[in-house]
Amino acid sequence: MYATMRIILVCAAVVLQFGLGLRPLLTQGHASRGLAVAAFVVLAAVTAVCCGWVVRRKPLPVALVAVAAPVVVAASFCATAAVAPDQRFQTPDWSFGLVGWHLLVLLLDRAGVLVAVLAAHLVASTGLFLAAGVPERAAFGAAGAAAFGALAVQLAVVVVTRVLHRQSHEAAAEAEERDRSVTRMLAARQGDRDLHSLFAGRLGATLPLLAGLADGALDPRDAATQRRCALAATQLRRLFAENDDVPDPLVHEVAACVDAAERRGMDVSFAVSGVPVPVPPQVRRELTGPVITALSAARSRARVSVLRTAEEVRIAVVADARDEVVTVPTGRVAVECGVHGEYLRLEARWRTRQG
Structure with missing residues (x-):
């Protein structure tokens, strides 16, 4: 189940990064574009590296996850820092929602760690947003709505994946138990047939003795x-x-x-x-x-x-x-x-x- 979901998530991360993040990156000011471009390249590189295991439907190595998760969070933080303070949590801040999809690819089968990393990233992004000064009520509301929308979808993916994984595990366990029951039933039937054959063979060998005793030959x-x-x-x-x-x-x-x-x-x-x-x-x-x-x-x-x-x-x-x-x-x-x-x-x- 996780292997299939990771393929979907890798595709989603690629589409979102190049479909929604590339244009804001190209229109970003030259003074801060270098840092944002470096973050964009790092996120794309992490996705490319993960594809080597995802397309083969193999779990990601622990070492890769341990290195890549902090790297994508740091890249997202750098990309957010390159955006003007009044544009954070808005369209120019393309990395905020995108990094969650990268983290889903890396930590899909580690839900507790994933939620903790997403929370840490949200806290860091919020701190960077507030460090520029107290925002207006409208800006603060827009930032909250953007954060809630991005995280709600990503957490929903986690919940749906875990439910499907549990259901598939239960279905596999039921199928295995059915197979064991069928095997036991077939073994019992075969044992009964073997036992009947033994009884028939033993009684068949005894019949001449009984016949000899009955007709007086013995x-x-x-x-x-x-x-x-x-x-x-x-x-x-x-x-x-x-x-x-x-x-x-x-x-x-x-x-x-x-x-x-x-x-x-x-x-x-x-x-x-x-x-x-x-x-x-x-x-x-x-x-x-x-x-x-x-x-x-x-x-x-x-x-x-x-x-x-x-x-x-x-x-x-x-x-x-x-x-x-x-x-x-x-x-x-x-x-x-x-x-x-x-x-x-x-x-x-x-x-x-x-x-």
Whole structure:
């Protein structure tokens, strides 16, 4: 908003300086014209320098503003001093109203400083006007009207600019919030679709087992069938837990696997250490997959431990299973598995900082 207004203000300053200030300058007396011409050139030079940033819609450097603002005020004061005392605040005093437009270009986004500088310039100009003697009532009224007219328009520009800037900022904030809402909604829909796909895939994998049990092709008393049933039940239990809104999803999902094992009559000890760390859903599935397999292979006892650090997340399972379970390696989760006597030891690791 400020960039657009500065372009308008630069154009206004150029038009006013050359359209309304050049003729009074040329008709000014030779005795004081040199000082007025120097002030005119300085004001034009400041406008030309500012154009380098304004046309590129970039904010003016602080150093430029700090130097140019006092320069344009001093130039205006010199131009006013070159005018006859009885002509100040009138048409020959072309710099009084003009300097406000230059200050608007420089200090548009610093409203407090702008108002202070305009007030200081008005006080200095009024002091110079009164230093020549007490003016007549008509001259004093004309000077007041000229000062009020010039400053009122310039302050109105400041107010309008700040209102438009606030409105554009609010509109941008609302648009950003709408974009965030749409993104959250799309992410939620995608999550629902992914979850439905997972449920469908898991149920599809379970259907042959249920069909085998229903038509008698599978014997419920067979150890392999019982292990398949335990595996399917634990996978579904973990899948249901994945959709829960909890502070620590990983521990919640591992606890669901432990609960499913305990419901089969197993004695399972569960330990957690370390503070929670964010783990993506896909990584949680890869971490808990081997755990589910190990718990399903256990006969009566198991110990599950979760260790979290800033660099790594580990889930270890020790179960009374003689057979080594089959795990599918992934690029993100490393799995180590081995049989030691009557016990199976399995560990899944995920490094939080890949490198």
